[in-house]
Amino acid sequence: MAHAPAASHPEAAARFAADVPRTHWHDESLWFMRVKRDRAAAQVPEWERLRELAQAIKAHALATLPALLEQFERNATAAGATVHWARDAAEHNRIVHGLLAERGATRLVKSKSMLTEECGLNPYLEARGIEVVDTDLGERIVQFRDEPPSHIVLPAIHLKKEEIGALFHEKLGTAAGASDPKYLTEAARGHLRQKFLAAQAGLTGVNFAVADTGAVVVCTNEGNADMGTSLPPLHLACMGLEKIVPHAEDLGVFLRLLARSATGQPVTTYSTHFLGPRPGSELHIVIVDNGRSALLGRDPYRRALSCIRCGACMNTCPVFRRSGGHSYGVTVPGPIGSVLAPTIDPAAHAALPFASTLCGSCADVCPVRIDLHHQLLAWRGELAAAGHTPAGKRLALRFTAWVFASPARYALAGRLARFALRVLPAGIMARLAGPWGRQRELPAAPAESFRDRYRRTHGRA
Numbered sequence: 001m002a003h004a005p006a007a008s009h010p011e012a013a014a015r016f017a018a019d020v021p022r023t024h025w026h027d028e029s030l031w032f033m034r035v036k037r038d039r040a041a042a043q044v045p046e047w048e049r050l051r052e053l054a055q056a057i058k059a060h061a062l063a064t065l066p067a068l069l070e071q072f073e074r075n076a077t078a079a080g081a082t083v084h085w086a087r088d089a090a091e092h093n094r095i096v097h098g099l100l101a102e103r104g105a106t107r108l109v110k111s112k113s114m115l116t117e118e119c120g121l122n123p124y125l126e127a128r129g130i131e132v133v134d135t136d137l138g139e140r141i142v143q144f145r146d147e148p149p150s151h152i153v154l155p156a157i158h159l160k161k162e163e164i165g166a167l168f169h170e171k172l173g174t175a176a177g178a179s180d181p182k183y184l185t186e187a188a189r190g191h192l193r194q195k196f197l198a199a200q201a202g203l204t205g206v207n208f209a210v211a212d213t214g215a216v217v218v219c220t221n222e223g224n225a226d227m228g229t230s231l232p233p234l235h236l237a238c239m240g241l242e243k244i245v246p247h248a249e250d251l252g253v254f255l256r257l258l259a260r261s262a263t264g265q266p267v268t269t270y271s272t273h274f275l276g277p278r279p280g281s282e283l284h285i286v287i288v289d290n291g292r293s294a295l296l297g298r299d300p301y302r303r304a305l306s307c308i309r310c311g312a313c314m315n316t317c318p319v320f321r322r323s324g325g326h327s328y329g330v331t332v333p334g335p336i337g338s339v340l341a342p343t344i345d346p347a348a349h350a351a352l353p354f355a356s357t358l359c360g361s362c363a364d365v366c367p368v369r370i371d372l373h374h375q376l377l378a379w380r381g382e383l384a385a386a387g388h389t390p391a392g393k394r395l396a397l398r399f400t401a402w403v404f405a406s407p408a409r410y411a412l413a414g415r416l417a418r419f420a421l422r423v424l425p426a427g428i429m430a431r432l433a434g435p436w437g438r439q440r441e442l443p444a445a446p447a448e449s450f451r452d453r454y455r456r457t458h459g460r461a
């Protein structure tokens with residue numbers, strides 16, 4: 001799941017935040033998505049009922065997962081697909097490579113799949129002589145830059161159009177200095193069309209796998225999954241085992257929630273249902289565990305398996321918006337990634353559950369109502385108890401607990417803090433506050449505490 005973080009989250013986030021204009025712009029871009037999501041949700045009177053239903057369906061699916069997966073395999077096989085099971089990323093990659101190698105395929109087009117990012121499929125295949133082309137526009141951009149996506153729905157949200165213009169000039173020969181999005185998109189379209197026509201196999205992710213039909217559903221806005229699977233004779237669909245839903249009718253709940261939560265659209269432009277291979281071609285479905293069944297047995301984190309990867313928790317998270325997806329060092333960043341990553345390697349990702357204000361906004365927007373902030377809080381306790389938090393942080397928290405345990409100590413600390421804010425020069429305060437403080441005009445410190453003011457204005461404690 002990790003893509004070798006170069007630094008811990010606080011360090012990487014500080015580097016991102018040091019570029020103040022980019023941080024503001026990133027923050028505003030994602031907030032724009034959040035606002036769109038709010039407007040779209042407000043237009044559906046039964047929105048909260050849909051969220052409740054989605055939560056209940058996912059809970060049922062997780063409780064009956066083995067039976068549903070077997071039912072899915074039976075129905076998918078009856079429809080003509082071949083189902084493969086992969087215990088981990090290595091087995092997934094071996095299966096995909098084996099299917100391509102058996103057919104002599106050396107040119108693969110891929111639509112967006114966070115699972116294949118998680119498994120490190122691209123470098124695995126490229127090392128074995130297979131050309132892998134990510135065909136989602138944002139994914140292609142980050143692939144050109146040889147970096148992972150920074151967001152699960154908006155992979156290149158960290159980049160400005162001028163940077164993409166320079167990249168396309170270098171890679172696709174577009175005009176120097178051109179940054180018009182329409183022009184750049186047309187150039188990418190022409191480039192990708194050649195790749196689609198030359199492909200010998202198409203690989204897609206899976207948004208939903210329907211147990212009672214054996215179909216897989218793939219949602220894209222660009223139609224690239226459809227192009228990539230309509231032309232070549234081999235379709236590989238790779239899915240985490242949590243993608244299962246029991247019934248085809250359940251899609252009526254999830255498809256309405258997914259697009260609105262992700263981008264504020266009423267529906268994803270293309271929601272394609274693959275039931276068996278098209279005539280003359282093959283469909284292989286690879287179902288991957290890679291730590292998911294272990295997570296299923298871990299309360300309270302098992303509910304994270306309900307995630308439908310809409311990205312809404314990232315768009316709303318004040319930390320994600322100001323620190324960028326790459327700072328998390330994992331394939332799925334943001335609040336949900338900060339719950340998932342420590343389940344794989346607690347020591348390596350111990351900083352992530354602290355990358356949250358615990359404001360609860362992530363849980364408020366989550367279409368399947370995962371209690372993300374509670375899970376992050378639970379992780380903090382667990383990681384601290386296991387000694388995975390830095391000694392300095394443990395000491396600071398112990399001291400804070402000691403201060404908070406006594407009203408007298410609390411009041412004294414408040415007076416000292418206000419005094420420091422008033423007398424220390426602004427430059428020193430900004431330095432103490434770190435990159436976050438340097439971005440902002442720190443408000444003047446109030447002369448009295450809220451309690452003192454209440455006493456003065458109301459005449460009592």
Ligand code: SF4
Nearest residue numbers: 307308310311313366
């Ligand atoms: S945790 Fe919820 S809000 Fe976040 S990506 Fe998953 S489904 Fe969307």
